[in-house]
Amino acid sequence: MQLDLRTWIILGSIFLGAIITTRTLRWLISRSYKAASAKIKVDPTRYKFTKNALSMIIWMIALGAMASYIPELKALAVTLFAGAGILVAVAGFAAQQAFSNVVGGIFIVMFRPFRVGDLIKVGTRDYGIVEDITLRHTVILNFENKRIIIPNSVISEETIINDSIEDDNVVKFVEVGISYDSDLKKAVSILQEVAMAHPDCLDNRTAKEKKQGVPQVVVRVYEFDDFSINLRAFVWCKDPLQVWKMHSDINIKLKERFDEEGIEIPFPYRTIVFKDGEKKKFNKQTTKT
Known part of the structure; x- marks a missing residue:
């Protein structure tokens, strides 16, 4: 597959444009969050999730645009869309788990069983602070400074203990x-x-x-x-x-x-009872020793 200079320039421009657009949007969202935080206490969960979602959408659009400028990939796309029914079935089966993670992340942001910064316990796992909620997974920082990365589809089915929701007491x-x-x-x-x-x-x-x-x-x-x-x-x-x-x-x-x-915190006591024969045997062994 050989591409001319014009195609390389277009592909490079699309790639560079995606990077600039992504970073600009993430910077604007972060700035908006900081400005809002200076006035009122705001929940950072939606800001973080929005940044991750917009980044994914921009890169999907960029990759699609780049593919349209490569003849081989464009021809392949036309062939694949000819069998759209099979493609949808195969893609749906392959992306089932990934899609369930995305849906799980959206539900977490919508119904808010926890937020970024909350102290939670997921199932039988350790307590930790929610550090980030992405499209695919939730990142929890535990007290050993280890990050527990749990897929959103898994965390949506677990029992969650939230120490920070509603009341911090x-x-x-x-x-x-x-x-x-x-x-x-x-x-x-x-x-x-x-x-x-x-x-x-x-x-x-x-x-x-x-x-x-x-x-x-x-x-x-x-x-x-x-x-x-x-x-x-x-x-x-x-x-x-x-x-x-x-x-x-x-x-x-x-x-x-x-x-x-003078308040005693006791330790376990054991009382040993010897029968007559065992007591004599024990005394004899103690005397020899």
Whole structure:
């Protein structure tokens, strides 16, 4: 396949025009988003998705235009369109998965189960922050600084836990076990004091609850275990990204306070019972040793 200079110039112009047009549109959309963000809080999801969608459309148009200037490809296109029914069936089957990803991406943008910047958990995967939503996949940045790339068709069928949608306030269970010999009321009081002293602890009580005397941090005894009485504190935080740090800080401070106040966090105990014959045998072996 040999092309003359004029055809090469036209192809190069189309290719260069596609690059310039794509970058210009992406720059204009980014500028529009930044200008809107300076005035009000806006959702970046649609801006990012629009940039990706326009880029794909421009490149599809450019590739089609370039193909029309190459005689061999143009003749091939005419031949293929002659059997349009077969072509559509084959192309539809081949592009089924890709098309479902595009449709999934459009549904995500339309119905917004999550947005760019939300903290989410998809199925059994780790928690992460939505970094980008493209036509094909969604990019999630987890807390190990790894990017989880999930096809939109897959993510549309999964159960999504969104910590950021509607309300950023999140409650964290701070759980600890104390021994049966420890002062239960004292342990509850210390747990409440330590939790409420943390700067990220949020008072999420309603006016009615405050009037009724409901404590800021509610502590419940939820289980009598084999070796411990297990307590659960309901600690609210205003930022789902800070709740993990708050939990760690409370656990550290709680251990220090329990040690100071003589509240025991027990470890499992085992009681070994020897029969008479086994006890004598054990004593004899111990004496030889």
